[in-house]
Amino acid sequence: MSKRVLLVEDDASIALVITAALEAEGFTVDRCDSIAGRDRFLAAHAYHLLLTDVMLTDGDGIETIGRVREADPGLPIIILSAQNTLDTAVRASDTGAFEYFPKPFDLEELIRTVTQAIGKAEAIGLDVPQDVPQGLPLVGRSPAMQAVYRMITRVLRNDLTVLILGESGTGKELVAEAIHQLGNRRSGPFIAVNTAAIPGELIESELFGHEKGAFTGAVARSIGKFEQASGGTLFLDEIGDMPMQAQTRLLRALQSGKIRRVGGRDEITLDCRIVAATNRDLLPMIAAGTFREDLYYRLAVVPIELPPLRDRADDIDALSRHFLAKAATEGLPRRQLTQAGADILARQPWRGNVRELRNFIYRLALLARDEVIDSATIEPLLAQGEGGVSARPTESGDISQDMGAAVTNWLAVNAPAPGEVYDAALAAFERPLFRAILSQTGGNQLRAAQILGINRNTLRKRLADLGILPETAVPRD
Template sequence: MAVILIVDDDTAFRTTLAETLDDLGYEVRQAGSCEAGLRRLADGGIDLAIVDLRLPGEDGLAFLRAAADAAPGLPCIVLTAYASGSNTIEAMRLGAFDHLTKPLGRDALAEALRRALNASRPAPAAPAGAAPEAEHLVSNSEVMRAIFKRIGLVADSDNTVLVLGETGTGKELVAQALHANSGRAAAPFVAVNCAAIPAELLESELFGHVKGAFSGAAADRLGRFREADGGTLFLDEIGDMPLSMQAKILRVLQEREVTPVGARHALPVDLRVVAATHRDLEAEVTEGRFRADLWYRLQVITIMLPPLRERGDDVALLAAHFLRQQAQGRHKHLSAAALTALQAYDWPGNVRELRNTMLRAIALSEGDLIEPGHLGLGAVRAWATTPSPSVPVAGDGAAIDWDGPLQDAVEQLESFMLRRALEAAGGNRSEAARHLGLSRQQLYRKLAQYDLE
């Protein structure tokens, strides 16, 4: 008969849980604090611990750290009524077998116990002062909680990670969470948008160059790989990388060395690579647009991010999060009708589009109450989906004439998208360029072309 230790300061919950475990055929030990739980653990004979995250004094994470030394390999299941991306990731990184939310269903508990007792694994130690930095990964959905757990499990390894998902789902936030919860957290996190850098400049951007390597190379340049030495390099939109560059990236992943443009010798680098794309790389390989050997090398660990439309009640949670984050001390809140409108929308632009929508609503609402008209969703949906021959694209009534000259339609669409990206970025041109998949130079040229400077 397995012996299970319950560490929870809620006496009523602890008693009820003990009765359930007794009914399931387990022997139970109880403790009301981290310190008491560790004393019980020191007595020996414990096969599994169920630990509440919030405890008086030291918390459940402190129990995990201490248990890693006191009872290596002890499976621990962490409980909380206040799940977040950061505490889930941290618990899993510290070696928790699972992270469950209260209240617990009997069947779910029984299954978790069966899996934990059948597959106990050593819990990795972590520095006591390590603090997660994944607060922007916000979700209450089960599908995202599974991703938080996966991040926590793999964060401390140096394995290459491939993050897949539609545009705007938060792939860079996953990369940042992997870095922040790893042993490389104190070293640089360097992000490169492969789609925003012209192909002829990408090699120098990534690998660096030596002075005189080409016209304009007036000094040595490290390159992003060497800038990330010791830390993490995030290659965003790697599916847009030219085939010629893919071969060079593959060599870096295999050999862990880079050769700057114009240099004669390779230089070693110590870093972790996280790559991301919204493209279907398997289809890209089939079509000959992506190297099969690089694809295999990238997918050591794969994390698939779901679109926002598949994330349950996360729209309301994220909207409230963005209001708190962006309202600059003003107590903005959504009306019932505005919340209904947000939940009814299908969010083709995912979390990024929701964030931009809340920024727009904050700017357009004069008082503290945000109404449906402040969201601007109707105009966006009409522009994106209306099959009529003339579709509004701007607040001034400008429209695309679908039966007119192609060049005129392209110019109207480009002008609208440029204004919209700049507005969403609060005038930050670098962020607007990144959102549009343009280099800064390309953005500046187009702003001048449409007199938007």
């Protein structure tokens, strides 16, 4: 007997293509283009699956899915949408839909999913959460981001460990926050810890806590990040930079579900979801013996890979306008971006990813003279780094020649007093240098210090002396 599918789609060309593909696979297809039509068909016939668009001629298809669920709780539902945002993906997931397909979609994959959904109807019927937060700062409708949204919706109703992979500046912490705020543990705390920023000798104390007298300076009991995250989510950022000894203890904690404070005897049962992230390729590190293979597989139960901005250039326009609007809410002047300006931004490499773009947009909002930002405003800032030092190398690539010319020009313009030349010049050229290196590393101070060949504490002190505050100058992952 042929399986019967109800297709609700107000785009006649899309409906025709889907119908033809389904009928070619032996399905019987009924079609309509509205919520009212859907309800009439469902009242008159029994269906094996509902395939519905979101924005229909008479309203939002997702908002009325509840009526369908009340009438037939076991009916598999697949949702299609051109409103390709994380909010739409989450709303689709909240209905208990078997799958969500952003438009444009792969027709063969859609047909395979229809077959799977009908064969696994018992796999649906998830509880619908209440008070889902809106306005999460994940922006983009590119196919690469649609894949991320779909992965996020798959982990919201469980506590599986998630490993977020991606270059610095791609938004890993924002994804972790989205998983927390939209998931089962959203009423609990979200505790983020940058494992690369904690000295190796202190990382166990930071994660697991310590008892009074456990070591010199432990004058009182300290509750670690695992306990602080009880009932919520613990986000372990830069997990690839965690020392090997701490990796071993972390693995033991994840395997047993229990921890023991440093210097303590009692075991404490864990009650938090673990989300980890790294900008490093862990597989070569495993081969080199610098990252534990068993810890990798314990963390990567569900891997989510964030695309670099160069692989989602279609999102740069939306991201730029989003950051301009956000900058205005934070006290910077309100600006508007012309399409010509957006096109220039979309052509840039943005090696620092979304973080670099965000910093540049905030700088535009601050420095632009007019409310409307066009190519005439953007191009000079792209061509020049802070302090008038060119951000682009000469054709010769001779950095000493470039810097020599820049120093000569700087001295002529600024004319510092005798005895102040060295300190003033050093500060003037360290500032753009450090900003450039931080941009290149996506704000990772450890990597920046390695590139510069200086101690990380030295770099941190110079950043403070120069008034460069990474937590404000460089957005988080």
